[in-house]
Amino acid sequence: MKKAAAAALALTSAAAISAALYAAALSPRRDFPGWDELSQYRYAHRGLHDLENGIPENSISAFRAAVDHGFGAELDVHLMRDGNLAVVHDSDLERVTGKSARIEELALEDLTDYPLSGSGECVPLFEQVLEVFSGKTPLIIELKTSNGNSKALTDAVMERLRSYQGPYCIESFDPHVLMVLRSSYPDVIRGQLSENFLRYKNNLPLPAKTVMANLLTTFLTKPDFIAYNHVDRDGLSLRTMKKLYKVHEVSWTIRDPETLRALEAEGVQTIFEGFIPD
Numbered sequence: 001m002k003k004a005a006a007a008a009l010a011l012t013s014a015a016a017i018s019a020a021l022y023a024a025a026l027s028p029r030r031d032f033p034g035w036d037e038l039s040q041y042r043y044a045h046r047g048l049h050d051l052e053n054g055i056p057e058n059s060i061s062a063f064r065a066a067v068d069h070g071f072g073a074e075l076d077v078h079l080m081r082d083g084n085l086a087v088v089h090d091s092d093l094e095r096v097t098g099k100s101a102r103i104e105e106l107a108l109e110d111l112t113d114y115p116l117s118g119s120g121e122c123v124p125l126f127e128q129v130l131e132v133f134s135g136k137t138p139l140i141i142e143l144k145t146s147n148g149n150s151k152a153l154t155d156a157v158m159e160r161l162r163s164y165q166g167p168y169c170i171e172s173f174d175p176h177v178l179m180v181l182r183s184s185y186p187d188v189i190r191g192q193l194s195e196n197f198l199r200y201k202n203n204l205p206l207p208a209k210t211v212m213a214n215l216l217t218t219f220l221t222k223p224d225f226i227a228y229n230h231v232d233r234d235g236l237s238l239r240t241m242k243k244l245y246k247v248h249e250v251s252w253t254i255r256d257p258e259t260l261r262a263l264e265a266e267g268v269q270t271i272f273e274g275f276i277p278d
Helices: 002-025 062-068 108-113 124-133 150-161 175-184 206-212 238-245 255-264
Strands: 043-045 072-079 086-089 138-141 167-172 190-194 225-229 250-255 270-273
Touching: 002 124, 002 238, 043 062, 062 124, 072 124, 072 150, 086 124, 086 150, 124 138, 150 167, 150 175, 150 206, 167 175, 167 225, 175 190, 206 250, 206 270, 250 255, 255 270
Parallel strands: 043 072, 043 270, 072 138, 138 167, 167 190, 190 225, 225 250, 250 270
Antiparallel strands: 072 086
């Protein structure tokens, strides 16, 4: 009996320690100023695009449309070969231009060879997008890393933002970006992008999928918000962070008004696409 009781006590203690370590690993940065302003807006995913009417995603026309409707925008930034910053979602340009090329391998002068499908526009530079939003609505800026360029990309983005006039935050799937922000740019609101990687096809090894899906890098990155795929938001780690730490939640990508309203009723920030919220 004594051995059984001792074993039960040891298991209970181990479980309690594991739970405490798990909760500690999920501790974000809390109460950093600036979120109130960002939370006043809805965010158009890659701009207020409408390809059928000649407005491609992540185009200047899509970003102008977002501003004209009073929306902020979510956008994606890549570091090009020559140090310029391009705003486009995929590294491979084939989906949006019809021609295959990696944006990280191109230079500024190459962009005119890759017009966005359905329009006369080219992939815009980050500086051009900033001009559209300066002094107007906020930005959620996603950094798309490639081949270990997280620091170079983050530094380049922050250099462009040094004189920018307007509210913004930065997010990334890559925890290394958040670590650079934490160490070198602590005054920037930062967010961890995630989803249930175990449900989707991707190139991540299983341990990385598990860590990323469960937000287990949080103790290193200390994000101000979690931007989670809204269809996966019932996961334990996100629910734990919301309950214990009241972490700010951003949901992507919302494609119908009913889901948007339901999420906003819970206090969730929304990134939408394919309709214009009323």
